[in-house]
Amino acid sequence: MTWADVLTEPTRKPSYPTRPTYTPPQVRLHNPNPIPSSYAHYTHPRFNSTQLGQPSSARGRGYGRRYSSTTPRWTAKSPTQIPFEGIHIADDTINNETNVGVGSASAINFDAYEDIPVEATGDNIPPPVAAFDDIDLGEGLNRNIRRCKYVKPTPVQRHAIPIAVAGRDLMACAQTGSGKTAAFCFPIICGVLGTPRSHFVDGTRVAYPLALILSPTRELSCQIHDEANKFAFKTGVRVVVAYGGTPISQQFRKLERGVDILVATPGRLVDMIERARVSLRKVRYLALDEADRMLDMGFEPQIRKIVQQMDMPPPGTRQTMLFSATFPNEIQRLASDFLSNYIFLAVGRVGSSTDLITQRVELVQEIDKRKHLIQLLRAQKANGNHGKHALTVVFVETKKGADILEHWLSMHGFPAIAIHGDKVQMERERALRSFKSGATPILVATDVAARGLDIPHVAHVINFDLPKDIDAYVHRIGRTGRAGKSGLATAFFSDKNQSLARALVELMQEANQEVPSWLFQYAESSTYGSTNRANKPGGSKFGGYDFRYGAQSGSDTSYHLSAHGNVESSVDSYAASPGAVCCSVPANSDYYAAASADSYETPASSEYFAVANDYNYSLPPSAECHAAATEDSYGSVVPSGWD
C-alpha cells in the first residue's frame, strides 16, 4: 500500500488530520518531460550520449583517458563480496529491458521532487541533464547505476552531476534523502577513471588517494564508502574508508592495497597524515558531505588543517564539492575559502525540509514526556505500524538521556537500542545493525545519528527533545521521508524550545504542514536571533540563497529553474531575497561548542509545561517502496566497511 492509498482508501479511517487544500507530492500530476524545451536542442560536447563508448578526446579537464573494463585490478572473489546483495543481477551485460525498473526501486516516487525549484548561480553554468545516459560517465559506472536500479536522476543529480563532470567547483544544497551521495560520487568515480593511477610512489607505504570524501561521523563515512563501492564495482577504482574507534592498523592494511577514493572522518585522517601513511598531494577531487557541519566550530580547525595546511593542492588545481541539506550564510562564507569560481546550487530553499515528511508538533511537559512517548508508540503499534517495516528513531538531547530512555522503553515492552558518542564503536555498529534489521525497531539517538544516515523503513522520527537549532531539526527529521517516500516526524515541544518556535513555524509552513495555533503564539513572542538561519522573515518564499549575491543578485550569471528545468525569473527571486546577513556567532553556540568529532551533548534541560495531545498514531507505509539499491547495505548483510 502506498501513502497515496492511505489518503484515498475508503474503508480506512484516516489517521491524520486531513489537509484539504494540500495535495501530497506523491499524488500530484507531474510534467512528464523533466527537461525544459529550451534545453531540448542543446548538445554539449561532453554530454552527448552518442559519445558513450567512444574515445575521450572530447572530454574535458581531467578526463583524458576512458576506463577500459578489460583489465580490472580487483574482481569479486566470491558472491559475498558483491556489493549489490539483495539486488538481482543477471550478469555483467545487464540491460535496460531486463533489469532497469524491476524491483522496489521502480516504486520510488521521484516525481515527488519534480516541482522543487532549482537555482544555480555562478559563471557559465552547465545545463542539467534528463538522464544518466546524457552524461558520459563511462560504461562501468553506467552499468552499476543500472545495477543499483537508479532509473533516472533526482533533481540534485540532474543539475550537480553535469556541473561536477565539467570540472567545476560546487556548493550544493538539496533536501535530505534526495540523492546527494550519488551526486558527488558519480563525478568523482568518473574523474578517477579518467586519471592515470599509481597507488604508491617509490615503493613507500604512503597512500596517495586521488579523491577525498570527508564526512562528520563514522557511520556516515561507512555508508558513503559502501555506496561508492557499489558505484565503483568492477571498474578498478579502489575505495577505502578510514574512521576512528577501530584499530588504525586494519585500515592501514587496506590502504596498502591501494586507494583511489578515500572516505574519511577528519580526526582519523589527520592521524594517518601525521603518521605519514597518507599524502594528499595527488588529490584532484575533494568532497565534503554535510559540509556545513564540517565547517562549523566543531570541525573547522581540523578541516582547515587537512585542506589548507597539509599537502593538498590548492583550490583551482583540485576540484572541490560541498554538499548539505542546510547551508547557513556564515558557513557559506567560510566555505568559499576552499572553492574556486564555484557554482552555487540550491534545490529547494536552502535548509528547507521535504514535504514528503508529515510534521507534527505537540506540547508535552517534561514530566509527561515518557508517558506520552509510550502512548504514542502503543497507538502506532495498534495501527500495525511496528517492527521491521516501520522503524522509529527517537532523538534525545544527551547521551545519558539516550541510555535512560532505551532502558525505559525496553522495560515497557518496546525493544529499543541507543546510539551515542559514549558508546564504543562496536556497540554503535551493533546498535545500528540491530535497528536496521528490525530486531530492535526503535533507535534512541543523539545527534550522532542526525545527519546523512540512510536507513530503509524509518517511518517515524520523534524529537523527544528538540534540538537547539532548526538546521539540526531538518537533518533529524530527514531520517524519514527519503528517496520519494513519505514519513512522519513528531516533536515534543516545551517552554524551553521557545527560541526555536519561529523558525519551526516557517519551516513547517514552507513544507505545507499544519501549524498548531499555540505554536504561532510561541513564535510571536520569540526572537529570531536564536535560530541558525540568516534568512529573515519576509524573505522570498524560494530563498535558494547564494551569499555571494545577497539582495543584489539576479544577474545574468544565474538561472532559476523548476526541477524539470522551466526557467523562472531569477531577478524576482533574488530581489525578494533578504540581504546577506552574516551571523558572526551562531546563537546556538553551546551546541556548536559542545560538538565533538562524532557526538554532541548539551546540558540537560529543566522546566517543561504543556498538555499532552492524544493522537491516534499511524504511520505512512514505508516498507514497500524503498530503493532496492540500499537493501543490500542495510539489511542482514554487513557492509564491507564495517568490519
Ligand SMILES: Nc1ncnc2c1ncn2[C@@H]1O[C@H](COP(=O)(O)OP(=O)(O)OP(=O)(O)O)[C@@H](O)[C@H]1O
Ligand atoms: N537516482 C536515484 N534513483 C533511485 N534511488 C536513488 C537515486 N538517487 C539516490 N537514491 C536513493 O535515495 C536514498 C537517499 O539518497 P542519499 O542518502 O544520497 O540522500 P542525501 O540527499 O545524501 O540525504 P541526506 O541529506 O540525509 O544526507 C538512498 O537510498 C539512495 O540509494
